[in-house]
Amino acid sequence: MTPSSQNFRSAQFRLPSWMAWFTLLMFGFMYLPIAVLAFYSFNDSRYSTGWKGFTWKWYESFLNDSRILTALANSILVAGFAVAIAAVVGTLMAVGLARYRFPGKQVYQSIAYLPLIIPDISMAVATLVFLAAVAIPFSGGLIQLGLGTIIAAHVVFCLSYIAIVVSTRINALNPHLEEAALDLGATPVQAFIQVLLPELMPAIVSGCLLAFVLSLDDFLISSFTTGGGVKTLPIEIFGRIRTGVKPDINALSVILITATGFLFAVAEYLRYRTEQKRFKD
């Protein structure tokens, strides 16, 4: 932007002043529920709306609640495995789709990104029907509803999210980098691991973080593919909200919000650092 247009702006073009207040108000709207949860997680009263003194007891009762802790461990296990599988499969797919033209590519590509748009409930229902009608009978009972089926179902949407983040990075890459490596005598596998993968790593990591948070938060797909009393954290929370809540759920919310906020800050920092690096290059 030229200096003269800077002068123009200050002289001529102004935003209405209510917008600043309105934006501030919307910030308040976004943080109000979180502030409320935090407030009650330290409030020494089970039912009262008013302040009855500070307490840690809801945090203690949360830490002694083995059902919630088991559910939390299940959720982390599911998200960890699903994201690990999806990271490999999704990255390979994004590279493959960027590199090759083949008949049916359009169809492959639309199916691959379908989980980004079709409602969770439709995916959940379809997976349940598939598992109940095909996978379980045909495997002779080898496949059973449980953590394994939740992971398999989570891989589907994690895969799409990771692949879409990675493919935007591929499009921004210098296409000659890998060719140069091949020309210099690297095998395709070497070129992939030593040249392409390090370039894609920031995108893979941020795709994984996004997928991890989505997997942790998923309620519908998990509850349709679980069985045998296995509960993930959202399933457990949903049950408790339905049957009446104790304030230890507030404590859990504050812990989860802090943890995801931290993950998010890490993701942003990584992105920021790679962007700085890219500017330097």
Place this chain on the structure above:
Amino acid sequence: MTADSSRPSPKPTTKAPPKWLEPLVLLLPAGVWLLLLLVIPTLLIFELSLVPAIRPGQVVNPSGLENYFRLLQPDYLPVLGRSLFFSLSTTILTLLLGFPVAYWIALKIPKQWQNLVLLSFVLPLWTSSLLRSYAWITILRPTGVMNTALNLLKLPSLDILNREPAVLIGMTYSLLPYMVLILYAALEKLDRRLLEAAADLGATPSQAFWQITVPQSFTGIAAGALLVFITGMGDFVNPELLGGASSMTVARLIYNQFLGVTQNWGFGSALSMLLTLVVSIAIALLLKYGDRNAASGV
């Protein structure tokens, strides 16, 4: 770069892997996974939707469109209507609330701070959606935060939990960050010099807004509206937790056909097909009437 011309061509005789191997390694794993857990299941749902009144364990015997006609009965048509109403209202609300925020961030915040401000606005998105709805229960319930505040101001209490306004608040809250993110991406590219030129030529702020800002950011508006609409159509958590028994939506009805008391997988499948159809129509409309160039570039 110059080195490779002087170097002898590297071992051309070693057996190179066959040409088809590489694409296969790259594309087959995801392809198989998607085929098994997305394509086949969706086809099964379509088959099942043609079977009236099937429960788990019964023989699948597709026999017609009965489940789809059932959707048109007076019991169920209002459910579809309510889903559309929630989704469309949320789209309008998020657009009205989100546009000033995105506009202000894009034009008023210094460039190097924009990302940070934007990200702190969408941070609550990264928290559990169930817990966010639960927080709204705490706020909106009869003796909750909202009514305590109203009483302090000597205003009458509002009883909106388990009614439609509560669902709209919850859905708007959940989807506003998406709208702001997409609108910001469009407004950030807005050519300010056009606005300055317009002001210079005597346009009022509202003329400049309607004749420059809105047309220039139309793609973003359309994309944001579409995303909010389709996510809203599939929203289960907010209507379920904040809406009470009166706010039955398509997503809740589907849930009930499979995991609730009214086990009817055939009808549930038809509902799921309907939901997918509505979402597809919304996307087709965007591709047809949205900015063609931009839509193909996305």
